[in-house]
Amino acid sequence: MGVTIQDIAADAGVSVSTVSRVINGSSSVSEEKRERVLTSIKRNHFHPSAAARSLITKQSGIVAVLVSDLTNPTISLVLEEINGECIRNNKVAVISEYSGDNQKAVTLLIKMREQNVDGLVFMGVSFNEAIIEELRQFVCPVILANQGIQKDNCEFATITADGYHAICDVTKFFAMEGHSRIAFIGGNPEDYTNEQLRRRGFLDAMKDLSLQVPESYIYEGKFSIESGMKGMESIYAHNQVLPTAVIAGSDLIAIGVIRYLQSVGLKVPDDMSVFGFDDSVSDIFEIPLSTVRGIHGGKEICALLFDPEMDRKEKHWSYYPYQLIRRNSTRRLE
Amino acid sequence: MGVTIQDIAADAGVSVSTVSRVINGSSSVSEEKRERVLTSIKRNHFHPSAAARSLITKQSGIVAVLVSDLTNPTISLVLEEINGECIRNNKVAVISEYSGDNQKAVTLLIKMREQNVDGLVFMGVSFNEAIIEELRQFVCPVILANQGIQKDNCEFATITADGYHAICDVTKFFAMEGHSRIAFIGGNPEDYTNEQLRRRGFLDAMKDLSLQVPESYIYEGKFSIESGMKGMESIYAHNQVLPTAVIAGSDLIAIGVIRYLQSVGLKVPDDMSVFGFDDSVSDIFEIPLSTVRGIHGGKEICALLFDPEMDRKEKHWSYYPYQLIRRNSTRRLE
DNA sequence: GTGAAAGCGCTAACAT
DNA sequence: ATGTTAGCGCTTTCAC
Numbered sequence: 001m002g003v004t005i006q007d008i009a010a011d012a013g014v015s016v017s018t019v020s021r022v023i024n025g026s027s028s029v030s031e032e033k034r035e036r037v038l039t040s041i042k043r044n045h046f047h048p049s050a051a052a053r054s055l056i057t058k059q060s061g062i063v064a065v066l067v068s069d070l071t072n073p074t075i076s077l078v079l080e081e082i083n084g085e086c087i088r089n090n091k092v093a094v095i096s097e098y099s100g101d102n103q104k105a106v107t108l109l110i111k112m113r114e115q116n117v118d119g120l121v122f123m124g125v126s127f128n129e130a131i132i133e134e135l136r137q138f139v140c141p142v143i144l145a146n147q148g149i150q151k152d153n154c155e156f157a158t159i160t161a162d163g164y165h166a167i168c169d170v171t172k173f174f175a176m177e178g179h180s181r182i183a184f185i186g187g188n189p190e191d192y193t194n195e196q197l198r199r200r201g202f203l204d205a206m207k208d209l210s211l212q213v214p215e216s217y218i219y220e221g222k223f224s225i226e227s228g229m230k231g232m233e234s235i236y237a238h239n240q241v242l243p244t245a246v247i248a249g250s251d252l253i254a255i256g257v258i259r260y261l262q263s264v265g266l267k268v269p270d271d272m273s274v275f276g277f278d279d280s281v282s283d284i285f286e287i288p289l290s291t292v293r294g295i296h297g298g299k300e301i302c303a304l305l306f307d308p309e310m311d312r313k314e315k316h317w318s319y320y321p322y323q324l325i326r327r328n329s330t331r332r333l334e
Numbered sequence: 335m336g337v338t339i340q341d342i343a344a345d346a347g348v349s350v351s352t353v354s355r356v357i358n359g360s361s362s363v364s365e366e367k368r369e370r371v372l373t374s375i376k377r378n379h380f381h382p383s384a385a386a387r388s389l390i391t392k393q394s395g396i397v398a399v400l401v402s403d404l405t406n407p408t409i410s411l412v413l414e415e416i417n418g419e420c421i422r423n424n425k426v427a428v429i430s431e432y433s434g435d436n437q438k439a440v441t442l443l444i445k446m447r448e449q450n451v452d453g454l455v456f457m458g459v460s461f462n463e464a465i466i467e468e469l470r471q472f473v474c475p476v477i478l479a480n481q482g483i484q485k486d487n488c489e490f491a492t493i494t495a496d497g498y499h500a501i502c503d504v505t506k507f508f509a510m511e512g513h514s515r516i517a518f519i520g521g522n523p524e525d526y527t528n529e530q531l532r533r534r535g536f537l538d539a540m541k542d543l544s545l546q547v548p549e550s551y552i553y554e555g556k557f558s559i560e561s562g563m564k565g566m567e568s569i570y571a572h573n574q575v576l577p578t579a580v581i582a583g584s585d586l587i588a589i590g591v592i593r594y595l596q597s598v599g600l601k602v603p604d605d606m607s608v609f610g611f612d613d614s615v616s617d618i619f620e621i622p623l624s625t626v627r628g629i630h631g632g633k634e635i636c637a638l639l640f641d642p643e644m645d646r647k648e649k650h651w652s653y654y655p656y657q658l659i660r661r662n663s664t665r666r667l668e
Numbered sequence: 669g670t671g672a673a674a675g676c677g678c679t680a681a682c683a684t
Numbered sequence: 685a686t687g688t689t690a691g692c693g694c695t696t697t698c699a700c
Contacts, residue, residue, distance in 0.1 A: 004677055015687040020679060030685065045471070050448040051388035052677035055692045060385075061445065064428075071410040079404055083431055087438065092445045094398075094428035097417055104421065111395065111426045114384040137379070225617060255618060283559060284589060286620030338693055349671045354695060364669065386693035389676045 003044045012040040023048055054116050058139075063119040063305060064112040065095045066105060072223070073280035074250075074296075075123065078145065081298020082121065089306050091118060102128050109134040119305040121145050122156075126190045141305050145297070148193040154315060157304050160193045161294040162319035163277075167201035168208075169324055170247050170275050170292065175209045178333030179245040179273065182206065182213070185231035185257060186249035187223035195220060198249055198277070217243055228256020236264060244273065244333060251276040254289055254329065273330035288327035294320040337378045346374040357382055388450050392473075397453040397639060398446040399429045400439060406557075407585075407614035408630075409457065412479065415632020416455065423640050425452060436462050443468040453639040455479050456490075460524045475639050479631070482527040488649060491638050494527045495628040496653035497611075501535035502542075503658055504581050504609050504626065509543045512667030513579040513607065516540065516547070519565035519591060520583035521557035529554060532583055532611070551577055555587075562590020570598060578607065578667060585610040588623055588663065607664035622661035628654040 005023075009016045014033050021029050022037040029037075040046070054060050063086050067075050079095060086093040096112070098105040105124070109131065112120060120138055123146045124131070132149070135142055135156060148158040174182050184202045186195045199220070206213050216238040221227035228248060236242065248254035254276035258268050268274055268287055276282075276291035297320040304316065339357075343350040348367050355363050356371040363371075374380070388394050397420050401409050413429060420427040430446070432439040439458070443465065446454060454472055457480045458465065466483070469476055469490060478492040501518075508516050518536045520529045533554070540547050550572040555561035562582060570576065582588035588610035592602050602608055602621055610616075610625035631654045638650065 005679095006677080016678080017680085017688080018686060021686090024679085026679095028685065033686085047444065047448055047471075049389065049450075049677050050445075051385045051394075051450060052692085053679075054385035055383065055389055055677085055694085056679045058692090060449075062449075070404065070413055070429075071407075073405075076405040080431065080433065083433070087441065092430060092442055094430050095404075096426060096428050097414065099414065099417070107421065108426055110381065111384075114381055115394075115396075116383075116385060281618055284615055284618050339695095340693080350694080351671060351696080352669085355670090358695085360695095362669065367670085383693050386676090387695075389678085389693080390695045392676090 003046045005046075005048065008037060008040050008044060008046050011044065012036040058116050059118050060116045061091050062115065062117045063091050063093045063121065064115075064117040065093055065121040065123065066108060066112070067095060067097055067123045068100045068105075068125040070095070070097045073252075074278045074294075075146075077280075078123075078296040078298045078301070081296060082301055083298075085299055085302035089302065100125055102126075102131055106130050106134050113138055119143070121301055121305070123147060125188060125194075143301050143304050145301050146194070147191065148317065154317065157316035159297055159300055159304065159318050159320065161292070161322055163194060163198040164201040164204075166277070166292045166322050166324075167198045167247060168205040171202055171205035172209065173324060173326075174245045174247070174273065174275070174330070175205075175211065177245075177273070177330070179243075180211050181217075181241065181243040182211065182245045182247060183217040183235050183243040184213075184219070184247045184249075185228060185235070185253055186218075186220045187227065187253065189220040194223070195249060202247060214239070220249075223250045223252055225252050225256040225259065228253035229260040230256070232257040232260035236260070242272070245330070246272060246274045248274060248276050251278045251280045251282065251285075251289055251291055253277075254291070255281065255285055258287060258329065268329050269331035275330055279325060282327065287329050290327045290330040291325050292322055293325050294322045296320060337380045339380075339382065342371065342374050342378060342380050345378065346370040392450050393452050394450040395425050396449065396451045397425050397427045397455065398449075398451040399427055399455045399457065400442055400446070401429060401431055401457045402434045402439075402459040404429070404431045408480075408612045408628075411614075412457075412630040412632045412635070415630060416635055417632075419633055419636035423636065434459055436460075436465055440464050440468050443472075447472055453477070455635055455639070457481060459528075460522060477635050477638050479635050480528070481525070482651065488651065491650035493631055493634055493638065493652050493654065495626070495656055497528055497532040498535040498538075500611070500626045500656050500658075501532045501581060502539040505536050505539035506543065507658060507660075508579045508581070508607065508609070508664075509539075509545065511579075511607070511664070513577075514545050515551075515575065515577040516545065516579045516581065517551040517569050517577035518547075518553070518581045518583075519562060519569070519587055520552075520554045521561065521587065523554040528557070529583060536581060548573070554583075557584045557586055559586050559590040559593065562587035563594040564590070566591040566594035570594070576606070579664070580606060580608045582608060582610050585612045585614045585616065585619075585623055585625055587611075588625070589615070589619055592621060592663065602663050603665035609664055613659060616661065621663050624661045624664040625659050626656055627659050628656045630654060 005019050008019045083093045096108045120142045142156050144156045144158040219231035276289040279291045279293035282289045342353045417427045430442045454476045476490050478490045482492040553565035610623040613625045613627035616623045
């Protein structure tokens with residue numbers, strides 16, 4: 001603190017603009033003066049004030065990533081990619097967590113906007129109008145990741161897993177493996193991208209396959225182990241005839257499902273096949289989970305973020321690629 | 335963007351200083367003008383520019399948290415606490431990950447300093463001089479969490495798990511349970527707080543107990559599942575007489591150890607007892623892990639951060655409280 | 669209690 | 685290629 005661009009200018013015997021030019025690598029400066037400035041900067045431990053710079057440029061070199069819950073193992077993956085990509089683009093990514101508290105999210109969004117962030121990645125779980133309104137205020141690119149808005153005319157660039165088709169595929173996979181009684185245990189019913197679309201994928205696929213889905217074969221709660229247990233318990237309790245396969249809305253849910261099944265003495269995959277979603281915890285969990293792996297799109301997100309061509313007005317909606325991974329939590333019915 | 339304090343002043347028919355006073359709640363403004371200003375702010379969607387403010391105050395309302403690896407489940411826990419505590423203190427916490435890349439850490443630290451952050455929490459894994467030098471430049475409070483510096487005269491406030499005593503306790507616990515052949519599989523040998531101190535705790539406790547520790551009973555690698563497997567494999571390969579108990583430097587290591595044991599047909603805890611550290615993943619892993627739970631000190635960290643009494647010059651070093659949790663990965667030897 | 673005015677440290681015209 | 689200068693939007697003495 002303390003040493004300013006003026007000091008460097010004086011020390012190096014040049015004008016402040018020259019120092020500024022050196023710092024920003026803009027336009028040309030004679031090799032000799034550049035050297036002198038650089039030396040002086042080093043010697044005096046000069047660091048430009050982000051505030052002063054930001055005051056003029058309206059930029060900050062910061063990309064803000066807002067996430068609902070850091071604990072969620074799926075998030076770490078894309079976060080790491082975003083991070084690397086940002087550094088490569090001479091920005092730094094900062095992450096803020098709002099713990100699913102929309103009020104907190106608004107507070108953070110305001111703060112981020114005041115900071116003149118150069119990009120915003122919002123990985124929400126459920127939106128409300130207040131958040132969307134806040135999002136609109138940003139002048140920088142705003143990307144919705146992992147979570148879209150159901151409005152058809154979504155005004156923000158969005159990139160998510162293609163839950164609809166993925167779950168269609170999972171359902172058909174089960175059918176091909178000989179299953180016909182298939183249940184679905186999903187997460188937060190308000191979550192458009194990660195729940196509603198997935199459930200719809202399931203129902204549409206079942207219809208395509210001309211398979212019945214009793215009401216009691218469907219459960220929606222949260223994306224957690226506990227909720228998975230509850231869901232399976234509910235299905236177990238309310239059905240004389242159990243399904244032979246369960247599609248879980250996430251790996252954590254799948255773990256809960258399996259935990260419950262184990263607690264009542266049922267084996268996976270012998271007595272029940274369970275398919276997860278995310279490929280997030282299979283290296284820790286005892287039964288390698290068959291699951292949907294999204295090729296997480298930190299790169300894609302940043303491409304949108306840094307693409308000057310990206311027109312804010314033009315609606316952008318894209319999907320991560322995904323693939324089904326077959327491990328040992330599912331089996332073929334003979 | 336666009337609407338400034340001037341606009342509000344004009345709109346409300348007061349001076350900019352009055353607006354400023356209202357915004358900051360400083361000194362006194364007549365109730366009437368305050369109302370007028372507040373109304374105008376609302377109506378015009380005014381948000382003060384953080385840059386302009388920061389340029390003067392040298393503050394930002396931001397607390398930066400630098401972590402090595404977000405994937406590490408132990409981190410999410412304290413992060414969440416820090417977050418809440420910050421909001422309560424009218425600051426926001428932003429997290430940045432440096433992926434164990436010290437060069438990246440320096441880059442991020444510089445960026446954070448330029449941003450005039452009001453506090454820095456560094457949760458490193460291993461330090462180098464460059465990082466420490468960078469840390470010194472900060473004018474705001476700097477807290478080292480989860481990781482201390484071995485220098486006796488550590489110049490930063492530090493708060494970590496008391497690995498030394500915790501592992502002493504684990505070792506004695508094993509002894510009391512009838513074990514005498516105890517192995518230790520730790521993480522990064524350069525990590526002072528999380529490895530060196532723990533190993534020392536193990537060795538000191540063993541000496542106290544007058545128990546032998548063959549060289550080949552000790553392995554240090556990384557804090558990962560893979561490294562845990564390697565460690566156990568190494569111990570398995572190099573010893574005719576196997577230990578009956580293994581102390582792992584982290585839960586992830588413990589999982590690796592158990593995986594390896596399973597792969598060679600040994601059962602936990604029947605054939606081998608394994609003690610973890612962190613209490614991070616026991617709800618996901620198949621065998622409930624006996625482990626050391628640190629009462630994670632997000633609150634303590636923030637107390638240091640926000641305590642005006644905290645003297646930077648006065649060395650502060652404290653520990654989280656911890657407790658041993660006995661689950662099913664260990665057994666009593668008959 | 670309130671306003672005028674002087675910067676905070678930098679960038680970006682604009683001159684030269 | 686380089687220097688001069690006018691702000692960016694706010695806080696903060698200092699008068700009144």
